[in-house]
Amino acid sequence: MSAIREQALACRDAVQVVAALGTDAKRALLRDMASALQDQCAVLLAANAEDMAHAAANGVQGAMLDRLRLDEARVAGIANALRVVAELPDPVGVVTRRETRPNGLSIERVRIPLGVIAMIYEARPNVTADAAALCLMAGNAVILRGGSEAIHSNTAIANALRGALVKNGVPPAALTLVEDLRREAMVELLQLTDIVDLAIPRGGEGLIHFVAEHARVPVIKHYKGVCHLYVDRAADLALALDLLIDGKTSRPGVCNSLETLLVHRDVAAAFLPHAAHALRERGVELRGDDASRALVADMHVASDDDYAAEFLDLILAVRVVDDFDQAIAHIRRYGSDHTEVIATNDEAAARRFVSAIRSAVVMVNASSRFSDGGELGLGAEIGISTTRLHAYGPMGAEALTVERFVVRGEGQVRHRQSRVSGE
Structure with a gap:
């Protein structure tokens, strides 16, 4: 038997033990896991410093290096x-629907655990703790x-968390860290x-494709985040500027950051020059179409690839659109079904946007950076x-x-059978 299978x-x-835990026991376990992380903070930071030094020596930089870094x-x-996860409602055992059929049968739909979750990720040590907490x-x-x-x-994080598992009578195998980093082991x-x-793969587009191509088990996929802000003709332009700056510059190396700005032609002249100035002050490079560059002379020419790109950097693609429908068409062509934002004071336009966009998260007058489990109440x-x-x-x-x-x-x-009398 291979080591991975074992x-x-x-x-x-270990699933049987975890599935049998009551809500209070799970809450206590997660609190102890949190305390273990903070108690062993120095150990975690020393381990992370080793990873950071090795990554820098190998040329890792930008968003990848930022995701790897830990501090206090x-x-x-x-x-x-x-x-926070420990205090959330326990989903296990929740009855989501109950009805009685005409024949008297009582039908309930009840939430139960999935079982064993394989988490494949890169350069994100926080995922070790987040995934463990949510799964448990x-x-x-x-x-x-x-x-x-x-x-x-x-x-280091897994060792700290497993200590809390043992303290609470849960087999440490309930949180299994695979230390065999060969691709063959991942495929197995x-x-x-x-x-x-x-x-559940979490990382760059290459990792997601690799997992999807080699997996025989079900896979949750998220290839990239090409997130748009559409500034409607009825937008509050000061509000739109705040959404743009926060969405692009607060942390450009994450998947919920803005990658493309779409501006309605009726407000482009009033909005784009001010927006470009604010973004330039924050080090953002702009790449735009002809209409955008006519308003902002030092903007670079945008290619078709730029509109499909997840830059994960201080780079923003810009386009002036003739109307609402052209904005929707652009998003449908280049979007990645992650997060889309409209800035508008027109409630009808907001409703149309929500209805027309199929993305997992749709924002109306709110920053794309709220497209995050913690910010959306998931802990x-x-x-x-x-x-x-x-x-x-x-x-x-x-x-x-x-x-x-x-x-x-x-x-x-379901089928009434006639009784046969015995002889």
């Missing part, structure tokens, strides 16, 4: 996210396979159809689904459960 089987065995504030933030709160066990660039950070994990119930997120499966958008604990039918009767049968 680890996965131990994780599956980030460790405290990760611990706080676990405490939903009654699941988790197999974590992080990237080589974060192996020391992930190991993704093909354990008899053990793994769901795989933390295990990922963002842009595939229309059982979950769509940021995924919290509830998205790690499924509904099943519980049927109660009083002897009802």
Whole structure:
């Protein structure tokens, strides 16, 4: 038996223990996990410093390096996210629908854990803790396979969390960290159809494609975040500027940052020069179409590839659109079903935008940076689904459960059989 299969089987065995935990026991476990992270902060930061030094020596920079970095504030933030998850409603056992059929059968739809979740990620040590907390709160066990660039950070975090599991009488295999970083080991994990119930990749587009191509288990996919802000003709331009600056510059290396600005032609002359000045002050490079460049002379020429790009950097594609319909057509062509934003004071336009856009998150007069599990009330997120499966958008604990039918009767049968008397 391979080492990966052996680890996965131990994780599956641990599911039975986790699934049996009551709400209070899960809350206590998550609080102890949070405390363990803060108690071992120095150990975590030392491990992370080793990863950061190795990454820098290998030329890693920009968004990837930022996602890898830990400091005291980030460790405290990760611990706080676990405490928030601990206080969320327990999704397990929730009856989402109840009805009585004409034949007297009582039908309930009840949430139950998925089972074993395989989490494949890169350069994001916070995912080790977030994924563990959300899976455990939903009654699941988790197999974590992080990237080589974060192996020391992930190991230190996992060790701290497993200590809390042992303290609470939960098998440490309920949180299994795969330390074999060979791609062959990842592929084997993704093909354990008899053990793994769901795989969630979280990272760059290349990683997502690799997981989707090699997995035999169900996969939640999120390839990239090409997020748009459409400034409507009826927009409050000061409000729109705030949304633009926050969405593009507050943290450009994350998937909910803005990548493209669309501006209605009627307000372009009033909005674009001021917006360009504010963005230039913050180091943003602008790439636009002819109409945008006519208003902002030093803007670079945008290519078709720019409108499809997830820059994850201080770069913004810009286009002036003739009307609402052209904005929608642009988003449908270039968007990634992640997050789209409209700035408008026209309620009818807002309703049309929400109706026309199929993205997982649609914002009206709010920053794209709120497209985040923590900000949307999930405590933390295990990922963002842009595939229309059982979950769509940021995924919290509830998205790690499924509904099943519980049927109660009083002897009802579908086909009445005539009784045969014995002789």
